[in-house]
Amino acid sequence: MSNTPTITSDYQESIESYRQLITSTGEDLERPGLGDTPMRAAKAFAHLTKGYHQSLDKVVNDALFPSTNRELVLVQNIEFYSLCEHHMLPFHGIAHVGYLPNGQVLGLSKFARIVDMFARRLQVQENLSEQVAQTIMDVTGCRGVAVVMDASHMCMMMRGVSKQHTTTRTTAMLGEFVHDNQARMEFLSAIPRRQPAF
Numbered sequence: 452m453s454n455t456p457t458i459t460s461d462y463q464e465s466i467e468s469y470r471q472l473i474t475s476t477g478e479d480l481e482r483p484g485l486g487d488t489p490m491r492a493a494k495a496f497a498h499l500t501k502g503y504h505q506s507l508d509k510v511v512n513d514a515l516f517p518s519t520n521r522e523l524v525l526v527q528n529i530e531f532y533s534l535c536e537h538h539m540l541p542f543h544g545i546a547h548v549g550y551l552p553n554g555q556v557l558g559l560s561k562f563a564r565i566v567d568m569f570a571r572r573l574q575v576q577e578n579l580s581e582q583v584a585q586t587i588m589d590v591t592g593c594r595g596v597a598v599v600m601d602a603s604h605m606c607m608m609m610r611g612v613s614k615q616h617t618t619t620r621t622t623a624m625l626g627e628f629v630h631d632n633q634a635r636m637e638f639l640s641a642i643p644r645r646q647p648a649f
């Protein structure tokens with residue numbers, strides 16, 4: 452699972468699937484321009500779903516450090532790109548992650564890596580927010596985690612209701628953020644206002 456797929460073996464099934472998909476539109480796979488498209492698309496899809504092959508241990512990489520700080524740590528404006536599991540169309544946006552340390556802190560870049568690990572899968576935004584929050588809770592043993600994600604969904608913009616300016620905000624709160632209104636308000640007032648669609 453953890454090995455990087457090679458073009459010759461692991462991509463073969465995916466390449467064949469893309470060949471069939473392109474052919475199903477009536478396109479001519481032999482025409483110039485499409486020759487390497489199935490292979491390129493297979494590689495791109497592997498990248499967009501590489502979160503399935505990442506291990507949390509490797510992502511965190513022992514970047515936990517002792518700390519007496521118990522106040523809110525906020526990592527904001529983490530951009531992410533994902534694929535909705537209903538249409539396999541992209542959704543993308545910004546994540547804000549806050550947590551209340553309990554004796555140790557996690558290296559700051561790891562929050563972005565954890566967001567990516569779960570975003571690079573077939574997802575729904577609601578679950579993505581929860582998975583990021585729960586993972587940070589489990590990894591750090593902190594007192595609480597708050598995650599807010601604002602995203603634009605191509606399945607709403609390019610098809611269906613075709614709304615170009617709609618954004619979706621999802622929230623996941625764990626630990627002290629669940630019942631401590633002061634902690635919630637501190638987090639929610641510190642993060643940027645809802646992002647416009649882009």
Ligand SMILES: [Zn+2]
Pocket residue numbers: 535536537538539540604606607
């Ligand atoms: Zn969708």
